Amino acid sequence: MLSPKQTLASLLGGLLLLPSLAWSAGKCDRLIVTGSPDAPPYLWRDPQDPKHLMGANADLLKEVAQQVGVKVELLYGGKRSQALEEVRTGRMDMLADTPLNSAELESLDFIHPPIAQNDIMVWTRNGHEQPFNSLADLQGHTGAMSEKTRVTAGFDQAIRAQLTLEKQASLVQAFQKLAAGQVGFVLAGRYAGMAVTQALDIAKDLQTQPAVLDHPGFYLALSFNSACNDPWLRGQLAKKMTELAASGRSGEAVTRNLDLWKNQLQQSGNALHQ
Numbered sequence: 624m625l626s627p628k629q630t631l632a633s634l635l636g637g638l639l640l641l642p643s644l645a646w647s648a649g650k651c652d653r654l655i656v657t658g659s660p661d662a663p664p665y666l667w668r669d670p671q672d673p674k675h676l677m678g679a680n681a682d683l684l685k686e687v688a689q690q691v692g693v694k695v696e697l698l699y700g701g702k703r704s705q706a707l708e709e710v711r712t713g714r715m716d717m718l719a720d721t722p723l724n725s726a727e728l729e730s731l732d733f734i735h736p737p738i739a740q741n742d743i744m745v746w747t748r749n750g751h752e753q754p755f756n757s758l759a760d761l762q763g764h765t766g767a768m769s770e771k772t773r774v775t776a777g778f779d780q781a782i783r784a785q786l787t788l789e790k791q792a793s794l795v796q797a798f799q800k801l802a803a804g805q806v807g808f809v810l811a812g813r814y815a816g817m818a819v820t821q822a823l824d825i826a827k828d829l830q831t832q833p834a835v836l837d838h839p840g841f842y843l844a845l846s847f848n849s850a851c852n853d854p855w856l857r858g859q860l861a862k863k864m865t866e867l868a869a870s871g872r873s874g875e876a877v878t879r880n881l882d883l884w885k886n887q888l889q890q891s892g893n894a895l896h897q
Contacts, residue, residue: 651851654693656684657700657709658719661771664814664880665739665841666720668699670887675699677883679876680719680738680841686872687863693856713848720841722773730847734860736868737840739877742813743774745832746801746820755808756834758785764807765789767797772811778837782810794819802828810836814881822888 658676660668666678676697688695700706700715709715711730723733745755755761762785770790774782782788791797794811801809802825809816813831820826843860845852867873 651853651856652693654688654695654717654851655715656695656697656717656719657706657715658697658721659703659706659771659773660699660701661703662720662773662841663884664818664877665741666697667884670891673699676719677880679873679880682876682880683738683867683873684719684843687860687867690863691856691859693851710844710846711848713846713850716846716849716851718842718844721844722775722839723842724776727844731844732847732852732857734843734845734857734864736861736864737842738864738867739841739873741773741839741841742835743772743778743810743837743839744813744816744835746798746809746811746816746829747807747832748801748804749828749830751807751830755832758782758836761786761808763787766808766810767791767800767806768810769794769797772815773839773841774837775839778839795823798823798825798829814877818881818885818888822885 658666658680660666660676662678664679666676666680669675669677676699681697684697685695697719698715700709706715706718707721707727710718711727718731719738721727721731721733723737727733745761747755753760755764758781765787767789768782768791770792772794788810789797789800789806791800794809794815797806797809797811798816798819800806802823811819813835816831817826820829843864845857
């Protein structure tokens, strides 16, 4: 027969062997998630329900959360800087589309690998003979870029140092300047550029250069101040992100949401924006 001390030790040992059960018992069963409201087709504000965000990252995160057993709600948290502050302070639990930034490692746990990745391409007008396959090729030419387009930190430093770029409030304005011959090229994400040029009916007049100049990743990032920031959840999310990267479902989600966003662009007329 066990003594009272032995019984207590046995109970404590058993509890220590059940971290996942303790977590699932109610520490966190719902994630409040936010992100950029202007990063289609990955994440943007739902025009039919402006309090919520939609996009490829939203679809993928909901799929993953269902598999893990956690509910998620993707809420509009303001502009990118405001959304970051909402998560950093713990008022919201997670960012769904943040680039890897060393400055944020003191307040956020980044989940690897990224939930999605983007290709930064060069667009020119048809008939442009000089190849634009590197930053060196772009030097001496004036280009345009939406201030909302996100790139890696290293690429951002390089283009600031080497290129003459006019930052535009939207990708629509950048491509309108290219179509009008006011700039020689546009730097933009592959899918956002495809949708905007098609919606503006100028795709037939433009061409993409073959080289990908930058390949930024968009990550899930949990706040240090979130009650949901648990080793078990981080491990499960990392496992699911690895499975996503190998499955091809990310590409399917991007394609599906690209069509949705393109339809919204075509319907919104003068309200087109990235």
